Structures are given as structure tokens and as C-alpha cells.
Amino acid sequence: AAGVIQSPRHLIKEKRETATLKCYPIPRHDTVYWYQQGPGQDPQFLISFYEKMQSDKGSIPDRFSAQQFSDYHSELNMSSLELGDSALYFCASSLGWQAGTEAFFGQGTRLTVV
Amino acid sequence: RKEVEQDPGPFNVPEGATVAFNCTYSNSASQSFFWYRQDCRKEPKLLMSVYSSGNEDGRFTAQLNRASQYISLLIRDSKLSDSATYLCVAQQGGSYIPTFGRGTSLIVHP
Numbered sequence: 666a667a668g669v670i671q672s673p674r675h676l677i678k679e680k681r682e683t684a685t686l687k688c689y690p691i692p693r694h695d696t697v698y699w700y701q702q703g704p705g706q707d708p709q710f711l712i713s714f715y716e717k718m719q720s721d722k723g724s725i726p727d728r729f730s731a732q733q734f735s736d737y738h739s740e741l742n743m744s745s746l747e748l749g750d751s752a753l754y755f756c757a758s759s760l761g762w763q764a765g766t767e768a769f770f771g772q773g774t775r776l777t778v779v
Numbered sequence: 780r781k782e783v784e785q786d787p788g789p790f791n792v793p794e795g796a797t798v799a800f801n802c803t804y805s806n807s808a809s810q811s812f813f814w815y816r817q818d819c820r821k822e823p824k825l826l827m828s829v830y831s832s833g834n835e836d837g838r839f840t841a842q843l844n845r846a847s848q849y850i851s852l853l854i855r856d857s858k859l860s861d862s863a864t865y866l867c868v869a870q871q872g873g874s875y876i877p878t879f880g881r882g883t884s885l886i887v888h889p
Binding site for chain 2: 698700706707708709710713720721723753755757762763764765766767768769770771772773775
């Protein structure tokens with residue numbers, strides 16, 4: 666079965682550079698979530714989209730922005746990168762925006778800022 | 780205080796043992812709960828949803844106690860392949876955002 670696809674899988678950037686992470690949800694899934702997971706930490710919610718509209722916002726820095734496109738894929742844009750942005754970035758998708766909805770995760774993008 | 784709390788462990792158990800993890804949540808409006816499994820440097824994978832009446836999937840049993848605001852996961856007949864971090868997730872009422880606990884590390888040894 667098709668899963669959530671994230672690209673790239675690995676990314677190395679220098680401080681102050683920009684990065685774009687992409688997420689392709691499971692076909693027919695209309696909800697996308699972005700999470701950041703630092704070493705030894707739990708996934709921290711950044712932002713989510715439902716039907717191409719932002720549905721909720723978590724601890725996403727102002728330097729980051731995201732959107733969901735007409736084909737439901739999503740991109741997380743990160744600017745003025747800092748060393749502390751180095752982390753695993755996961756995208757998850759689900760069908761619908763309601764209680765009990767199960768979210769499925771992509772394999773993540775490992776971002777290293779040097 | 781984190782919205783979802785778990786004992787980080789590690790729980791170190793022999794093969795064949797039964798092990799239980801607990802998780803507490805602070806937001807009484809939380810509506811839905813899940814257990815995810817995460818292997819090192821991999822993505823969280825959905826293990827099972829947690830239903831109000833409790834549910835079982837093979838060797839795994841999940842329970843929900845809304846009055847005390849905790850969720851449990853019981854693993855019977857542990858296998859070496861069960862070694863992983865188990866993440867408790869509460870879906871917040873209203874926002875439906877899956878909120879993760881810090882995870883409980885399980886190590887199953889021969």
C-alpha cells in the first residue's frame with residue numbers, strides 16, 4: 666500500500682541558508698501534519714493542514730512556513746536556518762479532521778545544519 | 780508539564796516476559812488515543828488505537844481509563860523484535876492534533 670512519501674530523506678545546509686521539505690500524503694488523505702523531532706525527544710507538532718487550509722499551528726518558528734497544494738502535497742519552507750534546527754522532520758497524513766483519525770507517518774527528512 | 784507523560788524507561792525484559800506501560804494525559808478534553816512504535820531513527824508507526832472498552836491485537840492489549848486519565852499498553856510473550864520506543868499519543872479535543880509523549884524504551888533480551 667502507498668505510504669507517506671517525504672523528500673529529501675537527508676539534507677545538509679549551512680547556517681542562514683533555506684531549505685524546503687516536501688511531503689506527499691497517502692492517496693485520498695486530505696490532512697497533513699508536520700512534526701520536528703530532536704535527538705532523544707518526542708515529535709513536536711509544528712503545523713497542520715486540512716483540505717489545503719491551515720488547520721492548526723504548534724511550535725513552528727516564524728522563520729518557517731508551510732502550505733498544502735491542490736494535489737494535497739505539502740511543503741515546509743525553512744529560512745535563516747540555525748544549528749538548532751537540526752532534527753528529523755516528519756510529515757504525517759490522515760483521512761479527515763475528526764476524533765479518532767489515525768495518522769500515518771512518512772520516513773522523515775533528516776536535516777543537518779552546519 | 781507535558782500534556783502526555785510516560786515513564787521513559789528503559790524497560791529491560793527477557794524474551795517471553797509480559798510488560799506494561801502506562802501513560803497519563805492532562806487534557807480531560809482529549810478524545811482519542813493511540814500507541815505508536817518507533818525504532819531508532821525511523822518514523823513512528825501506528826501500533827493500535829485505544830478504545831474506551833479496551834482492545835486487543837494479538838499479543839498487545841490497550842486500556843483506557845478516562846476517570847484517571849491514563850492509557851496502558853500490555854505486551855505479552857515479548858519478542859526480541861518488540862525492542863523499540865513506544866509512544867503514547869492523545870488527540871486533543873477540538874484541534875484533533877496528535878500529541879506525543881516522550882516515549883518508553885523497551886529492550887527485550889534473549
